[in-house]
Amino acid sequence: MTLLVNASQITGLPVVTVYGGDDVAEVRDVVYSPGAGRLVGLTLNKRGFLAGRRREVLPAEAIHAIGRDAVMVSDESSLVLPEDAPDDVAHPDADRNVVGDDVLTEGGVSLGTVRDLALLVGGTGEVVGYQIDKPGGGQGYIPLPAQLAVSGSALVVPDITEEFVRDDLVGLGAAVDEFRARLGLR
Amino acid sequence: MDAVQVLVLVLALLLLAIAAFVVIQRRRRAGGVIATRDKR
Amino acid sequence: MSDSFRQCAGRKVVSRTSAQALGTVTHLLVDAPGRQVAAVIVGKGKKARLVDWSALSGFGPDAVMVGDDSALRPPADDRELDGANGKLELVGKRVLTERGNELGSLADVSFDPATGALETLRVGDREIPADTLLGSGSYAVIVDDSQEAQAQPA
Numbered sequence: 001m002t003l004l005v006n007a008s009q010i011t012g013l014p015v016v017t018v019y020g021g022d023d024v025a026e027v028r029d030v031v032y033s034p035g036a037g038r039l040v041g042l043t044l045n046k047r048g049f050l051a052g053r054r055r056e057v058l059p060a061e062a063i064h065a066i067g068r069d070a071v072m073v074s075d076e077s078s079l080v081l082p083e084d085a086p087d088d089v090a091h092p093d094a095d096r097n098v099v100g101d102d103v104l105t106e107g108g109v110s111l112g113t114v115r116d117l118a119l120l121v122g123g124t125g126e127v128v129g130y131q132i133d134k135p136g137g138g139q140g141y142i143p144l145p146a147q148l149a150v151s152g153s154a155l156v157v158p159d160i161t162e163e164f165v166r167d168d169l170v171g172l173g174a175a176v177d178e179f180r181a182r183l184g185l186r
Numbered sequence: 187m188d189a190v191q192v193l194v195l196v197l198a199l200l201l202l203a204i205a206a207f208v209v210i211q212r213r214r215r216a217g218g219v220i221a222t223r224d225k226r
Numbered sequence: 227m228s229d230s231f232r233q234c235a236g237r238k239v240v241s242r243t244s245a246q247a248l249g250t251v252t253h254l255l256v257d258a259p260g261r262q263v264a265a266v267i268v269g270k271g272k273k274a275r276l277v278d279w280s281a282l283s284g285f286g287p288d289a290v291m292v293g294d295d296s297a298l299r300p301p302a303d304d305r306e307l308d309g310a311n312g313k314l315e316l317v318g319k320r321v322l323t324e325r326g327n328e329l330g331s332l333a334d335v336s337f338d339p340a341t342g343a344l345e346t347l348r349v350g351d352r353e354i355p356a357d358t359l360l361g362s363g364s365y366a367v368i369v370d371d372s373q374e375a376q377a378q379p380a
Contacts (some may be wrong), residue, residue, distance in 0.1 A: 008218065017361065021365055022365050023365050027217060028215065029219070034221050050212075052211065067318075070326040072322070072368075084219060097220055099221055117221060119327075121327075122326075122327075139270040141284020
């Protein structure tokens with residue numbers, strides 16, 4: 001099942017144990033490493049409308065699956081204290097967030113600014129593209145190469161990305177394979 | 187001020203405090219997408 | 227003949243030796259890995275008692291028979307306490323696949339009254355075999371991803 005969702009739709013989802021059937025936490029932040037091209041983990045809140053933050057975090061390796069309606073873990077021991085988790089999940093740096101950065105092609109064309117990430121549900125959330133706010137207004141989606149070096153204040157993407165701007169997640173899903181194939185042949 | 191006015195004031199302050207608590211707590215819980223750039 | 231959780235709610239629990247009514251069935255506590263009814267919960271609130279499946283004389287369509295009232299015992303741990311309070315009741319719970327997608331609400335659970343073995347889970351208009359059950363608890367019932375193809379899109 002290749003269903004794509006915006007990463008922001010994962011926030012607020014319950015974290016549920018597969019073998020216990022209990023909602024042990026709720027997703028607060030979705031932490032992603034653009035350089036490594038993968039989800040690094042989730043920070044958590046306690047369950048309940050006014051409940052506070054939860055100290056424990058959920059590293060990507062400990063996630064059983066990310067679905068449309070819940071994030072699944074084997075049991076509550078999958079949630080670890082920040083001191084026992086990789087630093088990029090335990091202390092995600094919101095100041096150097098790619099969200100909000102400009103997206104520029106290598107040739108210098110601005111495709112817009114990063115609004116959200118598009119990730120695959122069912123597995124452990126591979127990020128296949130970004131949602132962008134387009135220069136002329138409105139939103140679109142661009143596919144990503146498997147890895148992308150990101151530093152400075154702008155994202156630099158291959159020129160052919162310009163041909164692969166799509167209107168919605170369905171369009172993005174259809175475009176990813178062709179985009180990656182074209183990059184491979186370059 | 188008479189007793190009724192005092193009561194109304196106290197209730198208003200209480201509601202304000204509750205509203206403030208709700209806003210603060212919801213903000214603490216607000217999450218988002220954090221995609222951290224590499225250090226240079 | 228199958229029985230179901232919905233059908234047996236409210237059924238009399240009777241002592242085989244004294245023919246006295248000891249209470250009514252309020253919930254069935256499930257052993258998910260074993261796909262089995264673990265215990266019958268009789269009565270509500272502080273007076274709720276458990277009867278382990280192995281302590282039953284018989285689970286009939288009109289009454290649940292126990293040897294005598296010594297078969298009824300108070301909850302022994304937190305999980306049994308939650309069961310007695312109805313927090314672990316399967317009927318009405320959200321059904322999630324292990325991939326994190328919702329299938330619907332659990333409408334009913336059918337089981338074999340002779341052995342206590344769970345047979346099917348009814349979700350919406352579908353019957354799911356109980357051997358897909360992975361876990362159940364206070365929030366949801368979890369089934370394996372063999373049910374994935376039927377998950378409804380958001």
